[in-house]
Amino acid sequence: MGSQGGFYQSKEFLDLVKSIGEARSKAEEDRIVLNEIETLKRRISEPDIPKRKMKEYIIRLVYVEMLGHDASFGYIHAVKMTHDDSLLVKRTGYLAVTLFLNEDHDLIILIVNTIQKDLKSDNYLVVCAALNAVCKLINEETIPAVLPQVVELLGHPKEAVRKKAIMALHRFYQKSPSSVSHLVSNFRKRLCDNDPGVMGATLCPLFDLITIDVNSFKDLVVSFVSILKQVAERRLPKAYDYHQMPAPFIQIKLLKILALLGSGDKQASENMYTVVGDLFRKCDSSSNIGNAILYECICCVSSIYPNAKLLESAADVISRFLKSDSHNLKYMGIDALGRLIKISPDIAEQHQLAVIDCLEDPDDTLKRKTFELLYKMTKSTNVEVIVDRMIDYMISINDNHYKTEIASRCVELAEQFAPSNQWFIQTMNKVFEHAGDLVNIKVAHNLMRLIAEGFGEDDDSADSQLRSSAVESYLRILGEPKLPSVFLQVICWVLGEYGTADGKFSASYITGKLCDVAEAYSNDETVKAYAVTALMKIYAFEIAARRKVDLLPECHSLMEELLASHSTDLQQRAYELQAVIGLDAHAVECIMPSDASCEDIEVDKGLSFLNGYVEESIEKGAQPYIPESERSGMLNISNFRNQDHHEASSHGLRFEAYELPKPTVQSRIPPALLASTELVPVPEPMYLRESYQTPSVPSVSSDAGSSELKLRLDGVQKKWGKPTYSPATSTSNSTAQKTVNGVTQVDGASSTNSRTRETYDSRKSQVEISPEKQKLAASLFGGSSKTEKRPATGHKISKASTQMVKSHVPKSSMEVALEKTAPVQPAPDLLDLGEPTGTSVAPLVDPFKQLEGLLDTTQVGSAAAAKSPDIMAMYADTPAGIHDKDDGDLLSGLSKPPVTNMPGGTTTTQQEQRSKGPNPKDSLEKDALVRQMGVNPSSQNPNLFRDLLG
């Protein structure tokens, strides 16, 4: 029906589309579009344009904007169209405004009134159109204007409206959680809606709510499990089937929710084992959607409290994914592997060669995913190989976003697992050299701190060794032509602090180098500042050591230049340098102690050194100081201001005269942050403070972690740096412990599984692995002697490994047999769904059909009607195991057999109408019509006419 009704547009519009289609260059296209914009600008402002004409103009505007040009001159006309009474015109208006306007656009205020009116309309299609607009356009300020109406619509008789109302509330929740926080019960109620579409939509807001606060939804675990069970058993209407899978999108959403609810909760997880196990068995792994569900099952299994059997099924699916020829599945397999190794670290080993293949794959996406996996499985034994590979890859790519990410990962791994000072310094040098300006400045500060503090709590010589090797390597690197600014800052700082510390290099040599840096990078003020300060330190140390100081001529000229610098910062540093050089040894020792960058600077915030002076003054009759908070008759100013600010932000616009007081907005600042600002002694020099705050505020740093820019220092056991800087370790350790505890019994099971797989595969084909790959595998996967068992065709196993595998064969042949029989006879405890799936495929209640049935007088008698009652009765039994009353409603809702339900009849006729695919007559007609419109398939676009699905 679409195509015959499709060409309503004028010849003019079709010509536009056609000429754009035939444009040979971007420039030509731009010229056509700019012409069109001129035409539209002229036409659209003419008086008394007929509605249909106007509608077409608006659609042309949409087209222009879609091609990336500015059509803002017409926005106001689109807004006007939404005011129209005719749905036909209104719909176009709403479409245009949702495409044109972002939620912060000024014109939105003009639409709010129309939306309010339309939400009250009798015509449900008008309400739907308005709700679509609500989801896109309503912002935090305008939520109160429509919220009551949207909530009311949750009880609308049309399920399409209820569904959209739910989604609108979900959007409100995302924009301003406090605005709908009192509506949680409504979401719970909608979960039991008798329309599966509404129920499915409700899972979206519930997922978000549960993500924020798991504990208040624990009571729903049983309900979710039973819904998932029913969906998997095909109790939903057939219309929700997709490629023979029962409502897979709902299944996926439910699995996501279960993963959240079962995380770290043994009791909740136990409820889920059966249903997830069923899914593993039932899912069709030949279709994409089946694999999507399987993948989601793995995510769920790796998130909930571990269960040996499920982990085994998950591992099976992963190895199937990894062995697949499809890159998509390999990618998902690598991702799933990354999730599962957190629980059972051994599982990676059996897939080592598959992982290495993915690492060397030409597909960048796959490669990156594999790096992510390697990052997750880095240990001190394989850190060198992994970080080297990462750096090589980092050097080879141009994508700055990813370069930044991989650089920070390298740094993080190097800090955590570095096997030696030498290696650590070298690695950091490489990262800075190749990604210097992309690295977060904090990484540089961190590096300086590490070099200053060292890492050996007991061993001072190791620290000085680290510093010497750093100084040496930096002096070497300074010879390179162009270095990133951040790296130069580190180099200058280290040379200043430790350049002369071990006596290997003379002060004049180091100062010479520093002057060179300042000269070579003379337009980088920060580097220059670092260089001057480093010079000052070197000279100060010389003076303090009672050695004679000879200022180099280049240093003189640098100082003179900077004394007249436009930058006040540089000028001040130069003056300080001049002053320090003139001081005697004793004074210098006090202001510039050697290697004191890590000493705490005590800041006496209470100003106790003034006590004497204060007391003296009070004795002389001065008024004592009264703290702000204790002053009587004064409002608490800071509080007042806060409130004021809050008012301004949440009620910028008022749509009603009076409102009920709203529940208070929850403060999003974690208490830890408040506490940290009150720390009295500033523990370190200023520039280091930021990096300290990260670990001291765990919640903030976890946020930061997601942006992947900063180092995630919290909760990681550190090999480098003071152990005191990871305060989160206590908590994270305990959780880690928990999972480990759960896995101990799992390990046995998964290792036997791996053995069976090994022999199973090795019998399938002879495998040969290149020694190079083997070596890489060994270094990555902890040098295990086991070689690969992939059935990679065209590979032959090397002699040594054949023997190895053969020795396994007799031992585990029994297990192979076991594995083969397993699917036939599943464990009895998982077999609680006795009925074969065949019975549940019977036609079920489609609420749309119910309503259609009400409207449609040409009802066709259906044989299935006789069948339906006993299927309904079957559902009625199910709520037995459900304690939640609401949940019972869902079931009864689903099982209410509507009298007017006529499955089959109406749909088949529609189907015939719609399925035009095989009808050649239609295609010919379409073709003819298109040609008639003057649009011919141009030679440069030959498959324009080819069916998308063909």
Next chain:
Amino acid sequence: MIHFVLLVSRQGKVRLTKWYSPYSQKERSKVIRELSGIILSRGPKLCNFVEWRGFKVVYKRYAGLYFCMCINQDDNELEILDIIHHYVEILDRYFGSVCELDLIFNFHKAYYILDELLIAGELQESSKRTVLRLVDAQDCIVEIAHQQASSLKQGIG
């Protein structure tokens, strides 16, 4: 959450764009340029996923048309592939063996259908039949309006 939907032809021409997260017009052009550059140059055997600026873009090619959706890091890529396919199947039913030309000339209809399928970046309806029924219901009103208009004309004439 889906951040945006993009339909780009093999020649890099934009056929449909729908933004569920705020992007300025300038950013939009940049995103389209950047992504079509990445996606169109990818070989046929590679993954249907691209990691991009901390997001993931899932794409699928149908004849000469690429359907792309941008999602969060922790979303299920295979599911998105099927949402794309779901959309294409609905388009196919609606237009009757849909081809690129249908979408070029009736892009607004493709938008209406998309609005019934996705809302605020989430899948709102997974039943093909329900989506089509709603779109048809809207079209019916259009038909009626046209009929009324023409009968009115006849009456006057």
